[in-house]
Amino acid sequence: xxxxxxxxxxxxxxxxxxxxxxxxxxxxxxxxxxxxxxxxxxxxxxxxxxxxxxxxxxxxxxxxxxxxxxxxxxxxxxxxxxxxxxxxxxxxxxxxxxxxxxxxxxxxxxxxxxxxxxxxxxxxxxxxxxxxxxxxxxxxxxxxxxxxxxxxxxxxxxxxxxxxxxxxxxxxxxxxxxxxxxxxxxxxxxxxxxxxxxxxxxxxxxxxxxxxxxxxxxxxxxxxxxxxxxxxxxxxxxxxxxxxxxxxxxxxxxxxxxxxxxxxxxxxxxxxxxxxxxxxxxxxxxxxxx
Ligand SMILES: Nc1ncnc2c1ncn2[C@@H]1O[C@H](COP(=O)(O)OP(=O)(O)OP(=O)(O)O)[C@@H](O)[C@H]1O
Numbered sequence: 001x002x003x004x005x006x007x008x009x010x011x012x013x014x015x016x017x018x019x020x021x022x023x024x025x026x027x028x029x030x031x032x033x034x035x036x037x038x039x040x041x042x043x044x045x046x047x048x049x050x051x052x053x054x055x056x057x058x059x060x061x062x063x064x065x066x067x068x069x070x071x072x073x074x075x076x077x078x079x080x081x082x083x084x085x086x087x088x089x090x091x092x093x094x095x096x097x098x099x100x101x102x103x104x105x106x107x108x109x110x111x112x113x114x115x116x117x118x119x120x121x122x123x124x125x126x127x128x129x130x131x132x133x134x135x136x137x138x139x140x141x142x143x144x145x146x147x148x149x150x151x152x153x154x155x156x157x158x159x160x161x162x163x164x165x166x167x168x169x170x171x172x173x174x175x176x177x178x179x180x181x182x183x184x185x186x187x188x189x190x191x192x193x194x195x196x197x198x199x200x201x202x203x204x205x206x207x208x209x210x211x212x213x214x215x216x217x218x219x220x221x222x223x224x225x226x227x228x229x230x231x232x233x234x235x236x237x238x239x240x241x242x243x244x245x246x247x248x249x250x251x252x253x254x255x256x257x258x259x260x261x262x263x264x265x266x267x268x269x270x271x272x273x274x275x276x277x278x279x280x281x282x283x284x285x286x287x288x289x290x
Contacts, residue, residue: 001051002192003037011037012048013192019057019137019168024159025197026183027172033189035172036065036141042170043139057168059086061135063143065172067126074111075101075125082129093132100128103229104151120146127155138162140171144178153237156182157228160239181238210254211238215273216264218246227269234260247272 003012011034019025019042027035040046041053043062071078076094083093098110104124108117114125123146130138138159144152159169159182173179179186185197218227224242231240231248236256243249252260254276261271 001041001048001053003034003041003046003049010049010192012041012189012194015051015189015192015194017042017187017194019055019170020185021166021168022163024163024169024171024182024184026179026186027170027189027194028174028176028179028186029172029189034192035189038189038194039139039141039170039172040064042137058136059133061130061133061138063126063130063140065141067122068114069117069119069122070115072113072115074109074113075106075117075128076110078114078125079129079132083132086133088132096132097128100131101125104128104154105148118146120148120151123147124151127151127158131158134165134167135162136167138167138169138171140169142172142174144173153234153239157239157241160241164241210276212252212254212257213273213275214250214252214257214260214264214271215243216248216250217244217270217272219268219270222246224248230267231260234263236260 001012001015002010004010015038017038027038029035037046039062041048043060043064044053045062045064047053073081075097079097080090080093083090083097088096101110101124104127106121106124108121114122117125123143127140127143130140140159143155147155159171162169163184171183187197188195216227216231218224224244224246227246227248228240228242231237231250236253237260238251238253241249250260257274257276261274264271
């Protein structure tokens with residue numbers, strides 16, 4: 001497909017972009033290179049000038065580059081409205097929204113007008129609306145913009161959860177370290193053209209930041225969700241994904257693994273498996289730590 005706005009220069013030229021189930025696809029490029037335009041077309045809120053968007057990805061969750069942060073609506077009313085558009089009863093949207101915003105650690109209040117929230121907290125509301133109905137295609141336009149370190153970790157976990165459930169995540173970010181540590185494929189747009197994907201294979205990247213993978217099991221009747229909540233945002237933790245009814249798989253920086261294991265054992269959790277060989281690039285700005 002190609003895209004130009006009114007009589008302006010072409011923004012996208014003969015772009016062929018395919019989403020693939022289970023993939024986390026990053027789109028990079030300079031300011032004004034057309035990343036948001038590509039994501040808007042993928043989300044179905046903008047049409048290509050020529051070419052087509054085809055296929056039915058199922059439920060789409062979309063965090064746009066410009067969230068209507070000026071609205072007088074509170075997070076609660078906004079999420080209830082967004083839920084209604086997505087076919088959810090208000091009560092269900094509010095309970096799901098509350099769960100998501102407490103996981104993202106919203107500070108400022110569920111009843112506060114969104115325009116009075118800080119930029120990062122408004123961004124958490126933007127992320128929550130995209131997840132009200134579990135998406136099969138999650139499209140995130142610079143989703144980390146303004147988020148604090150703990151919400152960074154939660155969002156990385158959410159991305160992993162969507163992809164490991166067979167969904168697709170497409171996101172943009174300017175920082176190569178973030179794209180390479182979260183994405184499985186990285187694309188670059190230059191002069192309106194989309195380059196070939198470069199696959200990111202954990203284990204072949206920069207060896208300076210070794211990762212560990214730990215499978216933990218909650219004691220007794222505790223559900224995996226309790227462990228996900230307890231571990232998300234913990235220092236060094238990159239992602240937490242449920243594994244069975246009472247287990248979670250945690251990716252953690254190697255240097256923080258022993259502390260994680262001690263915390264887990266003290267809390268009465270069992271360590272089911274441990275692997276020290278996963279390697280990913282170092283983060284640019286320490287976004288995984290609190
Ligand atoms: N609605 C619009 N009307 C006219 N021109 C637009 C519109 N949206 C984007 N453009 C133009 O299209 C080009 C690509 O914009 P786009 O927002 O897709 O880039 P981007 O790569 O996401 O940029 P950034 O990294 O700064 O967010 C820019 O030159 C921009 O000015």
